[in-house]
Amino acid sequence: EAGVAQSPRYKIIEKRQSVAFWCNPISGHATLYWYQQILGQGPKLLIQFQNNGVVDDSQLPKDRFSAERLKGVDSTLKIQPAKLEDSAVYLCASSLSAQETQYFGPGTRLLVL
Amino acid sequence: AQSVAQPEDQVNVAEGNPLTVKCTYSVSGNPYLFWYVQYPNRGLQFLLKYITGDNLVKGSYGFEAEFNKSQTSFHLKKPSALVSDSALYFCAVRLYNQGGKLIFGQGTELSVKP
Secondary structure, three states: OOOOEEEOOEEEEOOOOOEEEEEEOOOOOOEEEEEEEOOOOOOEEEEEEEOOEEEEOOOOOOOOEEEEOOOOOOEEEEEOOOOHHHOEEEEEEEEOOOOOOOEEOOOEEEEEO | OOEEEOOOOEEEEEOOOOEEEOOEEEOOOOEEEEEEEEOOOOOEEEEEEEOOOOOEEEOHHHOEEEEEOOOOEEEEEEOOOOHHHOEEEEEEEEEOOOOOOOEEOOOEEEEEEO
16 A cells, blocks of 8 residues: 655745745545654644545644645645745654544655745 | 653663553543554554553554553553554654644654564
8 A cells, every 4th residue: 555645845035035835635535634844843733634624734834835635636735935944854653543643754855045 | 730751751672572652641621532543754653542441452553553542541552563663653642622633742753673
């Protein structure tokens, strides 16, 4: 069974630029999550989707971050404009449902200069 | 507020010796508890979880964890450590009635020396 796919794996941008990350979850998984992992910390949930609807985006900085899962399968996370403090690894995870185990992708490492 | 604490930033163990990585939690309600492992430049890999039932949970790669409700702990253990176990370990908690959101500890780096 294929795991969670993410791209790109690495991205370097200047502050105030925009960037987008893509995630394709495990086939059949209805729930999709985006986490932000800052160096030396545990992952922190940014947004949770159930199919194509948002369940929890309370920790998403909505002035600069946006995410969508239009067809209830893959998802994109966008940052516009980026700040230095956005440098982190962005992890996508998926699960069959919100009550099931989450499986993580390899992450996208973002460096904002 | 719910929180998870991993009191040790780093644990050093000799190969073949038993290992323990500690985790304590603070939640209001019944917790679901998880352990994940992260290798360099890789995502998190699921190791094991406690939902209900037997307090001793067995997981992947010979790892196990013991749920202790009175001490609000969920320590990860392995009887005999391998060099290949060296990685970053995260404990996480989720409330059964609060969707899927995982709250993670800050991580413990495990180093197993030959």
